[in-house]
Amino acid sequence: MCLGIPGRIIELHHDGDLAMGTIDFGGVRRDVCLAYVQDEVSVGDYVIVHVGFAISKVDEAEAKRTFEALEEMSQLEELQFLKDAIPPGAIGEEARA
Amino acid sequence: MSSATKGIEEQVGARIAAGLNCAVPFNTSDRVLLGHGSGGKLSAALVRDRFLPKFDSAELAQLGDAAVVSVESDAIAISTDSFVVSPLEFPGGNIGTLAVNGTVNDVAMMGARPLWLTVGFILEEGLPLEVLDRVTASMAEAARSAGVAIVAGDTKVVERGKADGMFINTTGVGAIDSSFRPSPEKARAGDAIIVTGEIGAHGITIMAAREGLEFDADLASDSAALTPLVDALRESVGAEIRALRDPTRGGVASTLNEIAAASRVGMVLEEGAIPVPTAVAAACEMLGLDALYVANEGVCVAIVPPDLADLAVTALRARPLGRNARVIGRVVAEHPGMVVMRTSIGGTRVVDMLPGDQLPRIC
Amino acid sequence: MKYLSEYRHAGIARALAKEIRATATRTWVMMEVCGGQTHTIVKQGLDELTEGAVEMVHGPGCPVCVTPLEQIDRALALAARPGVVLTSFGDMLRVPGSECDLFQIRARGGNVRIVYSPLDALELARKNPDTEVVFFAVGFETTAPANAMAVYRARELGVTNFSVLVSHVTVPPAMLALLSAPDNRVQAFLAAGHVCTVMGYSEYEPIAATYHVPIIVTGFEPLDLLEGMLMAVKQLEAGDARVENQYVRAVRREGNVPARTLVEQVFELTDRQWRGIGEIPLSGLALREEFADYDAVRKFSLENIHATEPAECHAGDVLRGKIKPVQCPAFGTLCTPERPLGAPMVSSEGACAAYYNYGRFRTGGMAPAVAAASEARV
Numbered sequence: 001m002c003l004g005i006p007g008r009i010i011e012l013h014h015d016g017d018l019a020m021g022t023i024d025f026g027g028v029r030r031d032v033c034l035a036y037v038q039d040e041v042s043v044g045d046y047v048i049v050h051v052g053f054a055i056s057k058v059d060e061a062e063a064k065r066t067f068e069a070l071e072e073m074s075q076l077e078e079l080q081f082l083k084d085a086i087p088p089g090a091i092g093e094e095a096r097a
Numbered sequence: 098m099s100s101a102t103k104g105i106e107e108q109v110g111a112r113i114a115a116g117l118n119c120a121v122p123f124n125t126s127d128r129v130l131l132g133h134g135s136g137g138k139l140s141a142a143l144v145r146d147r148f149l150p151k152f153d154s155a156e157l158a159q160l161g162d163a164a165v166v167s168v169e170s171d172a173i174a175i176s177t178d179s180f181v182v183s184p185l186e187f188p189g190g191n192i193g194t195l196a197v198n199g200t201v202n203d204v205a206m207m208g209a210r211p212l213w214l215t216v217g218f219i220l221e222e223g224l225p226l227e228v229l230d231r232v233t234a235s236m237a238e239a240a241r242s243a244g245v246a247i248v249a250g251d252t253k254v255v256e257r258g259k260a261d262g263m264f265i266n267t268t269g270v271g272a273i274d275s276s277f278r279p280s281p282e283k284a285r286a287g288d289a290i291i292v293t294g295e296i297g298a299h300g301i302t303i304m305a306a307r308e309g310l311e312f313d314a315d316l317a318s319d320s321a322a323l324t325p326l327v328d329a330l331r332e333s334v335g336a337e338i339r340a341l342r343d344p345t346r347g348g349v350a351s352t353l354n355e356i357a358a359a360s361r362v363g364m365v366l367e368e369g370a371i372p373v374p375t376a377v378a379a380a381c382e383m384l385g386l387d388a389l390y391v392a393n394e395g396v397c398v399a400i401v402p403p404d405l406a407d408l409a410v411t412a413l414r415a416r417p418l419g420r421n422a423r424v425i426g427r428v429v430a431e432h433p434g435m436v437v438m439r440t441s442i443g444g445t446r447v448v449d450m451l452p453g454d455q456l457p458r459i460c
Numbered sequence: 461m462k463y464l465s466e467y468r469h470a471g472i473a474r475a476l477a478k479e480i481r482a483t484a485t486r487t488w489v490m491m492e493v494c495g496g497q498t499h500t501i502v503k504q505g506l507d508e509l510t511e512g513a514v515e516m517v518h519g520p521g522c523p524v525c526v527t528p529l530e531q532i533d534r535a536l537a538l539a540a541r542p543g544v545v546l547t548s549f550g551d552m553l554r555v556p557g558s559e560c561d562l563f564q565i566r567a568r569g570g571n572v573r574i575v576y577s578p579l580d581a582l583e584l585a586r587k588n589p590d591t592e593v594v595f596f597a598v599g600f601e602t603t604a605p606a607n608a609m610a611v612y613r614a615r616e617l618g619v620t621n622f623s624v625l626v627s628h629v630t631v632p633p634a635m636l637a638l639l640s641a642p643d644n645r646v647q648a649f650l651a652a653g654h655v656c657t658v659m660g661y662s663e664y665e666p667i668a669a670t671y672h673v674p675i676i677v678t679g680f681e682p683l684d685l686l687e688g689m690l691m692a693v694k695q696l697e698a699g700d701a702r703v704e705n706q707y708v709r710a711v712r713r714e715g716n717v718p719a720r721t722l723v724e725q726v727f728e729l730t731d732r733q734w735r736g737i738g739e740i741p742l743s744g745l746a747l748r749e750e751f752a753d754y755d756a757v758r759k760f761s762l763e764n765i766h767a768t769e770p771a772e773c774h775a776g777d778v779l780r781g782k783i784k785p786v787q788c789p790a791f792g793t794l795c796t797p798e799r800p801l802g803a804p805m806v807s808s809e810g811a812c813a814a815y816y817n818y819g820r821f822r823t824g825g826m827a828p829a830v831a832a833a834s835e836a837r838v
Contacts, residue, residue, distance in 0.1 A: 003385045003496060004602070004654045004680075004710075006463035018613065026379030026461040027315050028305070033579060036605055036719040046463055048657060048710050049383075051549070052577025053606045055719060056657045056710045058463055063709035067466060070683060074475035379461055384576070385550075442473045442682050444505015449817050451797070453563070456550035456574070 004050040006058055007032070009043050023049060129224040134254030143252060147230060151237035152216070156248035164248035166213055170272035174209035176200055177268040185228060185262045187306045189298070189317030192265055193232035195394060197239035198320045200269035202343045205327045206397065208279050209271030214240060215249040216267050221260035232263070243322035245269070277331045279341035279399075284360035286430035288339055289406035291399045293326050293413050293422045294319070296349055297377035300391035305380060315376035319395030325416045330399055333412035339400040343393070347451065350389040350436065352398050354450045358434045366426035366438040366448065389448060390455045400428060463709065467681030476686035477509035480693055484513035488696050489645050490689065491638070491781055493631060494600075494652035495522035495810065496680050502814040504682045514689050517646055517781035518811040520634055520734060523599045524551055525779060525803040525810050527627045528733040529767040532557040535596050535625055537765060538756060539570040545588075546625075547581040548596040550574045554806045558767045561806075578610035578624075585614070585622035594756045597624040602654040604628055604745060605719035608726040611747065611754045623756040628745035629732055631655050632663050637740050638780060639671045646781060648692040650678040650685065653707040658723075660715025664703045672701040679707040726751055735769065735803060737776055775802035778811050785812040792816065 007023035012034070014020060019038040022029055030052075037047055037054045047054035132139040149158060156164040180196045197214065204211040216236070220229065240247055298319040305316060323343060330338060340360070344352035349371075357364050373381075373388045381388050395418065401409045406424055413419030426438075436448040492498060498518045501507055507516050520526050536557045539546040546562070553562040553572065566572040575581050578595055585593035597607040607624060614622045631652060638644055651664060656677045664675045674695035678688030688706040695702065705711055725748075732744025747755045757763060769775075773795070774788040785791050785804070795801040797813055804810030 003383075004657070005382050006461070008462070016617075025383055027376035028379040028383060030383070033577075033606075033609065035609060036716050036722075039718075048654070050602055050654060051606045052579055053609070055602065055605065055654065055716055059709050063463060066708055070472050070476070070687065073479065074469075074472040077475040077478055078471075375461075382461060382464065440504050441468060441470050442504045442506070442509070443470060444508050446503055446505060447817060453554070456553060 004048045004055060006046050007049050009034075009041060009045050009047060012043060021054070023047065023054070025049075127226050129220045129222055129226060129229065129254055131222050131254050131256065134220065134252055140252060144250075147226070148233060148250065148252075151233050152240070152247040152250070153237070154246040154248055156213075156246065157250065164213070164215075166248060166270075168212060168272050171275045172273040174204050174207040174271045174273055175268065176203035176207075177266065178203060179264060179266040181261065181264050182303065183261050184303075184306050186231065187302055187318055189302060190320040190394075191232050191235050192263060193234075193236035194239050194318075194320045196265040196267045197236050197243065197245075198322050198394060199345070200267040201239075201243045201245055201322045201324065202394075202397070204269040204271035205322070205324050206279070206341050206343055207271070207273065208277040208327065208331070208338070208341065209273045211243060211245050211269055211271040211322075211324060213248045213270045214245050214267050215251075216247055216265065217251045218253065219260050219264040219266075220252065220254045221262055222254055222257045224262055228262070232265075239320075239322065243324055274331070276336050277338060278336075279338045281340050281342065281356045281359040283339040284356055284362050284400045284428050285339065285402075286362060286428055287403050288400050288428040289403050289409075289424045290353065290364060290366065290426040290428065291401060291406065291409060291413070291422060292349060292372065292396060292425050293323075293399065293419045294396045295372040295374045295377070295421050296344070296393055296396055297373055297381065297388035297391040299394040300348070301377045301380045301386075301388075303392075304384065304386075315374060316380065319393060321395035321418055323395070323397050323418070326397060326413055326419050326422075329412040329416050329419060330401075330409060333408045334399075334401050334405050337402050337405055339402070341397060341399050343397045345392050345394060348388070348390040348392060349396075349398060350387075350448045351450055353436045353448070354434075356398075356400065357428075357436050360428075361433045363429045363432040363434070364426055364436040365429055366436065368438050368440045370423060370425045372421050372423060372425075386455055390451055403427075464681065467679070467683040469683060473506075473509070473682050473686055476683065476690055477506075480510050480686065480690050481513045483690065483697060484693050485697060487512060487515050488647055488693055489515045489517060490648045490650060490692055491517045491519040491646040492650040492678070492685070493519045493635070494655070494680075495525065496654075497650060497652070497678065497685060498522075498811055498814050500680055500682060500685055506682060506685055510686070510689060513693065518778070518784075518814075519638065519646075519649075519781055520737065520779040522779075522804065522810050523603070523627070523629060524555055524806075525775065526629055526734040526737070527552075527555070527598055527803065528735050529558060529769055530733070530765060531625065531627045532561075533559075533767050534757065534762045534765050536560065536562065536565050536570075537762060538594050538625065538760060539565045539572045540568070541570075541760070544592045544594060544760075545571040545573055545584065546594050546596060547573050547575045547584060549598065551806075552596055552598060554800070555803050556800055556806065578606050579613075582610045582614055582619065582622055585619050586617070589621055592621050592623070592759075594760075595622070595624045596627070598627045600628070600652065600655050601630055601659045601723070602652070602657070604723045604727060605658060605716070608722045611726050611751055612722060614754060615751065620753070623754050623759045624747070625756040625762075626727075626746060628727065629734065630729070630743055630745065632667065633740045633743035634734065634737075635664075635667060637737070637743075639667070639673065641780070643782060646673070648674040648696055649676070650688045650692065651675050651703075653677060653679040653684070653711060656705075656707070656711045656715065658716050658719050660713050660720075661703050661705065661711065662713055668701050668703050674701050675703045677703070677705045677707050677711050679710065734779075735775060737779060770801060773802035775804050775812075778804055785815040788812070 007025040011022040019034040046058035201211045413422035581595040676688045727745040730746040800806040804812040
């Protein structure tokens with residue numbers, strides 16, 4: 001369950017005393033209730049939206065950090081593959097040592 | 098007051114007296130009335146003032162019981178379709194646009210040249226006449242663009258509550274070109290599967306209009322007559338064409354499954370090759386939908402021999418409507434009747450027919 | 461889409477899968493709790509990529525799947541009632557009750573509407589004061605804050621023609637029920653990321669410790685799931701059993717405090733039936749007494765509607781992870797998406813539907829018995 005997708009806050013407003021915002025999801029915009037994140041978000045922030053409610057603010061710093069770690073791991077895998085492919089005695093031997 | 102007009106007023110008055118929940122006030126010159134469908138003066142005025150000037154055709158102007166046309170051709174293609182979409186109007190078109198383009202396309206998918214349309218309206222009592230005007234203006238425009246004439250028509254009016262605003266039926270007739278005969282049974286192993294444009298725009302636009310999603314200009318129905326694309330394929334592939342079909346309800350996935358079953362072949366699609374506009378992809382994410390199952394009204398699927406695929410794509414891209422055409426997969430001999438897809442991650446999945454309409458999944 | 465599409469990167473996915481296979485010295489059995497995660501795994505073929513290292517067993521993570529037959533029958537009764545509009549999330553419409561489903565009720569004249577958000581249902585009630593609007597409030601903890609807000613707001617605004625049919629369930633008691641079953645094979649869990657976004661993950665720590673199972677809070681995209689599997693495999697290989705958070709961009713240990721506060725104000729824990737599993741104590745949510753006016757069961761006197769589940773449906777075994785959908789004798793024969801016996805085949809997040817729609821190819825369309833033989837891990 002829990003189809004929650006990330007969107008960017010482009011505007012804040014209220015419905016009575018209920019905190020709301022207009023969220024942009026890659027070109028599609030919808031009004032979303034921000035009651036549960038109102039103390040920590042402003043325009044430009046990303047939130048995870050589930051059934052019309054923002055349930056969390058996206059921690060962009062954490063996202064960046066962990067994604068870069070994944071990319072690095074992926075590149076290391078590529079490098080390892082190349083190293084494994086070079087036969088012993090070839091130039092690469094010194095680099096491996 | 099003429100006897101005909103008096104008759105209509107009496108009809109309406111009698112209905113109110115009979116206690117029917119008919120809240121139509123007498124002064125309703127801006128709405129469709131039951132009298133508009135009764136064949137009397139109101140009907141004649143509707144046809145004369147609102148339909149004829151827009152559906153500018155000699156045959157229609159004769160107002161005979163039937164239109165007489167002739168064509169030099171081996172055979173003709175005939176198709177009929179009824180349109181019941183709600184809402185009636187949406188970004189990129191309205192029920193009228195769909196009614197013209199949809200039937201033109203059904204005829205065109207046989208490889209035929211669409212020539213004539215008939216139009217049958219079932220209007221709901223109380224429909225604002227300005228909506229009717231906008232719909233008919235769009236139909237006239239679409240017919241003109243598609244090069245077809247509207248030669249016969251009919252109008253009925255039903256009581257309030259019985260027709261969701263309006264229903265339209267169109268029947269299209271086209272001339273068959275015996276040297277260009279696509280058929281869903283002709284696909285063979287090795288053939289290329291081409292889609293002529295980005296998918297999902299129409300169905301998502303309708304759903305967005307109903308679900309109250311806001312959207313920017315990116316999201317609009319792609320309703321269009323496909324004849325220029327059929328011409329492009331006729332020129333580049335000609336008699337070698339295998340199958341041609343427009344993926345309306347059920348989307349590309351359903352259409353390909355139908356062809357795979359009819360031709361008794363399998364298909365393998367590449368997820369990365371399938372063109373989806375960003376806004377459509379975003380809306381699909383929000384609603385938990387798969388763009389492959391979303392209706393299209395301005396795209397077609399073409400199956401062509403492998404050595405003609407590049408030529409076909411080039412010819413399609415030379416037309417504005419086909420600028421995003423590309424190959425999205427191949428026909429294979431394995432798993433006949435089944436369409437599978439290689440995902441961008443490198444896995445495989447079955448692209449099956451859905452039992453019913455795709456439902457927004459949200460939970 | 462930002463924070464979504466990059467987590468579908470093919471190169472990184474392949475690298476993660478390779479790392480999983482390189483790290484595992486044996487096949488580890490894991491359960492992903494959430495239906496949305498099952499969907500991604502089967503749709504993207506992730507279990508293919510990690511074959512040999514990881515066996516994914518699909519858990520009861522679909523709130524639609526586990527809604528008891530009785531509650532569906534109550535929804536059907538409401539929808540059939542004149543003057544009532546039943547509003548619901550999309551995939552509830554095809555779930556079979558004892559006699560029929562909401563689609564069929566609609567065809568017979570019942571008023572059923574799909575909504576995207578519980579607030580839309582409330583708005584419908586506000587705009588139509590002469591109609592009774594009932595919202596079928598199904599979901600895990602993720603959806604509870606939204607449903608709580610709808611009820612709370614209804615009371616604030618003085619809306620009296622709005623009520624909810626509650627069928628909320630919570631995850632940790634279900635995990636405990638699974639872990640304490642004698643035939644449990646699950647060695648690690650991928651916890652539902654969005655449930656934890658709301659609830660945090662501190663309540664999983666005692667479970668991990670007591671049963672010695674790693675629990676990884678995991679997202680929903682292919683890279684999230686693969687990374688979650690890798691984290692689980694690493695712990696299993698090392699003999700660890702901790703709660704770890706893979707879904708750091710959306711989950712904090714304490715969860716969403718204002719959301720949990722309102723949920724606790726509007727709902728209370730209750731015992732609940734899980735379709736195919738039976739009753740799990742304190743695993744459901746019910747409206748608190750002060751919100752009783754918004755409880756559809758009481759408002760429309762539905763207490764006397766009861767139901768028993770059909771015998772041919774093995775939804776329970778599938779939901780418990782005991783069998784794969786292909787091992788159910790009815791899979792693909794008696795039970796298909798067109799004629800579903802139970803909710804896992806109907807719901808788009810159900811394990812059986814996921815297998816049917818995405819996975820049939822891998823079993824080569826063979827008869828269920830043959831397929832089961834090839835799928836079974838001895």
